[in-house]
């Protein structure tokens with residue numbers, strides 16, 4: 001059974017297959033509009049979402065599938081009465097052909113997949129991973145830059161709880177001559193396990209303390225929101241804010257990415273800058289998620 005659970009499951013070759021299929025559905029949408037017409041996709045989100053849920057729903061609808069969906073599953077599904085993820089999946093597999101799930105538990109998607117009754121797509125698992133976001137992020141880098149090898153990438157914001165960061169750096173580490181720079185408040189520093197993972201793949205992670213320490217010829221600045229919903233207490237606001245003045249210290253080829261939603265970390269005065277590509281990035285997610293649904297349902 002095919003699932004999308006973690007960035008760990010991908011190779012360069014399998015990533016290329018996703019990207020090629022995303023390009024194909026993008027340019028030949030008419031050909032794909034009935035590909036999943038006999039399928040029902042269940043979409044269960046136990047945490048809030050705008051992009052991931054609605055882009056998966058749109059992806060399913062554009063492929064001709066029908067959807068059954070719960071956008072506040074923690075409250076409106078029987079999880080509120082104590083039902084386990086495994087029991088929920090066992091039941092839903094009698095209704096639908098694939099399940100897209102977002103949950104606060106790091107192991108939620110793996111738990112769901114352990115039932116082995118239906119393909120599971122991890123739409124965000126606590127502070128762990130968000131692999132479909134990482135796939136669309138990498139697809140965006142490839143479309144903007146032409147290739148991923150040799151990319152100099154700065155990761156900013158919440159590197160501790162930011163699941164998009166964790167999934168993205170795993171995928172980046174599959175490529176050659178990647179440089180990764182980190183800039184965050186110390187309290188949101190990248191966990192050692194990820195620094196060790198990068199090192200084991202030949203990437204020396206460079207922790208920076210100011211914008212001045214970042215190379216000016218970065219290919220990508222990838223900012224993220226402080227995930228305030230994941231911790232108790234107040235660690236203050238983001239200190240490293242990208243505005244026009246800051247962005248203009250970087251190369252005209254540096255692209256500015258963000259998985260969104262943003263709060264204060266990217267100022268709206270850069271939205272019109274040609275380097276700001278977060279809205280394009282979100283749109284790319286539609287095609288990547290169409291490709292993933294086709295793959296897990298063996299209609300690629």
Ligand code: CP
Pocket residue numbers: 048049050051052053124130133259260261
């Ligand atoms: N990037 C992302 O996961 O956005 P949503 O929380 O809106 O789905």
